[in-house]
Amino acid sequence: MNRIPLPSLRRLPRYLNVLENLQRQGRTTVSATDVADELDLKPIQIRKDMAFTGIVGKPKVGYDINELIDAIRTFIGWHDVTPCVLVGSGSLGTALLGYEGFAKRNLKIVAAFDIDSERYGRIIYGTPVFSMDKLAEVIERDNISMAIITVPTHAAQDVTNSLIAVGIAGIWNFSPTEIQVPPHVVVKRENLSEGLAVLFVKMRERQFRSPD
Amino acid sequence: MNRIPLPSLRRLPRYLNVLENLQRQGRTTVSATDVADELDLKPIQIRKDMAFTGIVGKPKVGYDINELIDAIRTFIGWHDVTPCVLVGSGSLGTALLGYEGFAKRNLKIVAAFDIDSERYGRIIYGTPVFSMDKLAEVIERDNISMAIITVPTHAAQDVTNSLIAVGIAGIWNFSPTEIQVPPHVVVKRENLSEGLAVLFVKMRERQFRSPD
DNA sequence: TAGATTGTTAATCGATTAACAATC
DNA sequence: TAGATTGTTAATCGATTAACAATC
Numbered sequence: 360m361n362r363i364p365l366p367s368l369r370r371l372p373r374y375l376n377v378l379e380n381l382q383r384q385g386r387t388t389v390s391a392t393d394v395a396d397e398l399d400l401k402p403i404q405i406r407k408d409m410a411f412t413g414i415v416g417k418p419k420v421g422y423d424i425n426e427l428i429d430a431i432r433t434f435i436g437w438h439d440v441t442p443c444v445l446v447g448s449g450s451l452g453t454a455l456l457g458y459e460g461f462a463k464r465n466l467k468i469v470a471a472f473d474i475d476s477e478r479y480g481r482i483i484y485g486t487p488v489f490s491m492d493k494l495a496e497v498i499e500r501d502n503i504s505m506a507i508i509t510v511p512t513h514a515a516q517d518v519t520n521s522l523i524a525v526g527i528a529g530i531w532n533f534s535p536t537e538i539q540v541p542p543h544v545v546v547k548r549e550n551l552s553e554g555l556a557v558l559f560v561k562m563r564e565r566q567f568r569s570p571d
Numbered sequence: 572m573n574r575i576p577l578p579s580l581r582r583l584p585r586y587l588n589v590l591e592n593l594q595r596q597g598r599t600t601v602s603a604t605d606v607a608d609e610l611d612l613k614p615i616q617i618r619k620d621m622a623f624t625g626i627v628g629k630p631k632v633g634y635d636i637n638e639l640i641d642a643i644r645t646f647i648g649w650h651d652v653t654p655c656v657l658v659g660s661g662s663l664g665t666a667l668l669g670y671e672g673f674a675k676r677n678l679k680i681v682a683a684f685d686i687d688s689e690r691y692g693r694i695i696y697g698t699p700v701f702s703m704d705k706l707a708e709v710i711e712r713d714n715i716s717m718a719i720i721t722v723p724t725h726a727a728q729d730v731t732n733s734l735i736a737v738g739i740a741g742i743w744n745f746s747p748t749e750i751q752v753p754p755h756v757v758v759k760r761e762n763l764s765e766g767l768a769v770l771f772v773k774m775r776e777r778q779f780r781s782p783d
Numbered sequence: 784t785a786g787a788t789t790g791t792t793a794a795t796c797g798a799t800t801a802a803c804a805a806t807c
Numbered sequence: 808t809a810g811a812t813t814g815t816t817a818a819t820c821g822a823t824t825a826a827c828a829a830t831c
Contacts, residue, residue, distance in 0.1 A: 364822060368772055372764040373749065390788065398749060403824060406789070418789045418830045436771040454666040460747050464764060505774070529774040531766065535672050537585065537610060545777050547770035549763075552584040552676060554743065558759035559648040560580055562717070562741040565757050576798060602812065615800060618813070630806045630813040 363411040370408055373398055375431050382424050390421035437464045442503050443531075446518050447510030448473040448481075448488050451533055455509060457484040468507070470497045474514075495525045504528040512536045575623040582620055585610055587643050594636050602633035649676045654713050655743075658730050659722030660685040660693075660700050663745055667721060669696040680719070682709045686726075707737045716740040724748045 377397045381389055391402040391409070409422070414430040416422040432438050445452055448471045455461075456468060471488040473479050479490040489497060497503070506527050510518050515534040522530060529545045532538055540546055589609045593601055603614040603621070621634070626642040628634040644650050657664055660683045667673075668680060683700040685691050691702040701709065709715070718739050722730050727746040734742060741757045744750055752758055 362776065363772065365769065366822070368769055369765045372762065372768045375764075376747065376749065392788080401824070402788090404822095407823080410790070416789055419787050420831065421788070434772075435768045436775060437768075441771070450662075450666040450669040454662040457662040458763065460763060461767075464767060466767065505770070528777070529770055531770055535588065537588065543777065545770065545773045547766050547773070549766050550584065551670065551672060551761075552587075553581045554759050554761050555673075555676060555678065556584045556647045556649075557577065557580055558717070558741055558743055558757065559653070560575065560646075561757045561759070563648060564574065565740070565755065578798070604812080613800070614812090616798095619799080622814070628813055631811050632807065633812070 361411075363408075367408040367411060370398075370400075370404075371412070371431050371435060374405065374408070375428065378424055378428050378431070382428060386424055388421045389424045389427065391416075393421070440465045440467050441505060442467050442469045442501050443505040443507060444469065444494070444498060444503055445471045445486070445507040445509060446473075446491075446494075446522070447471075447508060447514070447534075448475075448478050448483060449509060449511070452507075452509035453483055455507060455533070456486050469501055469503070472497075491521070494521055498525045498527070505531070507531045507533065508538070509533045573623075575620075579620040579623060582610075582612075582616075583624070583643050583647060586617065586620070587640065590636055590640050590643070594640060598636055600633045601636045601639065603628075605633070647676075652677045652679050653717060654679050654681045654715050655717040655719060656681060656706070656710060656715055657683045657698070657719040657721060658685075658703075658706075658734070659683075659720060659726070659746075660687075660690050660695060661721060661723070664719075664721035665695055667719060667745070668698050681713055681715070684709075703733070706733055710734075710737045710739065717743070719743045719745065720750070721745045 374394055377394050378389060381393070391405040394405045395402040409416070409427065412430040412434040414422060414427050443466060445455060445468050448456070452471060456471060461468065468486050471483060471486050472491050472494055473488055474491050476490070479488045481488050504527060506522050506529070508515060508518055508530060512534055515532070515536040515538050519530065519538040519540060523540060523544060527544065530538070530540065531547050531549065533549045535550055535552060538546060586606055589606050590601060593605070603617040606617045607614040621628070621639065624642040624646040626634060626639050655678060657667060657680050660668070664683060668683060673680065680698050683695060683698050684703050684706055685700055686703050688702070691700045693700050716739060718734050718741070720727060720730055720742060724746055727744070727748040727750050731742065731750040731752060735752060735756060739756065741759075742750070742752065743759050743761065745761045747762055747764060749760075750758060
């Protein structure tokens with residue numbers, strides 16, 4: 360199977376949400392049309408996307424809902440617990456520490472870090488906050504390969520460098536800065552202003568065009 | 572000029588960040604190559620994207636940096652102040668109320684709302700929190716057309732319905748739920764699990780492939 | 784059995800990249 | 808002036824959609 364297209368990959372978690380809702384309602388099978396209706400997409404797109412997870416459906420019946428959920432979770436890597444650290448325990452960092460959705464996806468923030476002595480030593484939503492000089496120790500101890508960055512712009516590159524120095528392989532970057540990393544490190548940007556721009560322009564376009 | 576492609580639109584705020592940095596350093600002109608190097612993109616893509624904002628550059632010289640910043644900000648709609656409301660003053664809502672980046676883009680959260688009587692009546696980072704039954708009053712008073720939703724999953728659709736009832740045109744949805752809206756309302760989802768899925772799969776792919 | 788739904792192969796659509804003439 | 812950079816037109820690439828045979 361080929362590498363999954365990025366747009367398809369982004370849709371998988373949405374499918375998962377829909378499927379989990381249906382599962383909770385007691386459904387045992389689901390067709391591409393069922394999912395498509397829920398998300399305003401076309402059934403053919405759902406079938407194509409699902410195929411990347413390796414799931415095989417049954418003509419006339421659809422997909423076994425448990426199998427399908429399992430296939431998506433396995434494909435994304437949400438079946439095993441992934442430990443990670445969070446750097447920057449400000450308001451956004453705190454919000455992420457308290458975000459219940461991560462547990463459902465088996466993401467476990469084992470430790471947070473901050474330079475501010477007012478902040479380290481505390482426990483936020485069950486996660487201990489350490490001073491920055493404990494970073495290497497904790498990451499090595501728990502064999503962590505992923506980090507979340509929620510520090511202010513001016514600190515982002517320094518924090519990134521520290522993380523790279525201790526061997527982090529993936530960074531989820533919530534700071535509104537383009538961090539520079541070597542080619543073997545994966546970065547996912549999460550830049551609020553991108554979403555805001557999309558919303559603004561879509562709203563303007565909606566004003567002047569017929570809604571399709 | 573045609574409608575801007577979504578990927579191009581998402582890149583504009585990234586260009587803006589780079590340009591503002593260069594402007595702060597005293598630069599007066601910038602070439603597509605300069606921006607491309609900063610973001611690991613190709614110059615031709617930057618030129619194509621910039622053209623959508625209506626900016627015209629000078630061969631050999633590049634773009635006037637002030638003009639270019641202005642063109643992007645005007646195109647997105649970040650030149651005028653946009654007032655909005657935020658519904659759900661939990662940890663994520665609080666983080667957004669404290670996010671300094673919005674001021675730079677002229678987004679002004681004029682009021683927050685919550686059903687919890689422990690929360691309304693307070694002021695968070697300068698923004699007053701009201702009870703939900705004040706929603707219509709505030710939105711009409713300040714002529715608000717945009718809302719941010721940061722409520723838990725189970726409340727998202729109810730809140731959406733209330734917002735639509737009072738005439739909201741655009742919703743920035745941070746709750747991990749697919750909300751249903753009539754066709755004239757624009758929604759921008761901001762679903763953390765999509766980003767997480769992308770990061771996970773990219774990290775796995777990086778392990779098994781040569782880094783290009 | 785008949786028809787609904789899958790998965791595959793082909794066609795279309797849209798975004799990115801390349802080529803190059805125009806020009807400050 | 809010469810060469811670096813723009814903007815346009817064409818080519819390529821990749822994702823979405825359509826068509827349809829296979830089948831539970």
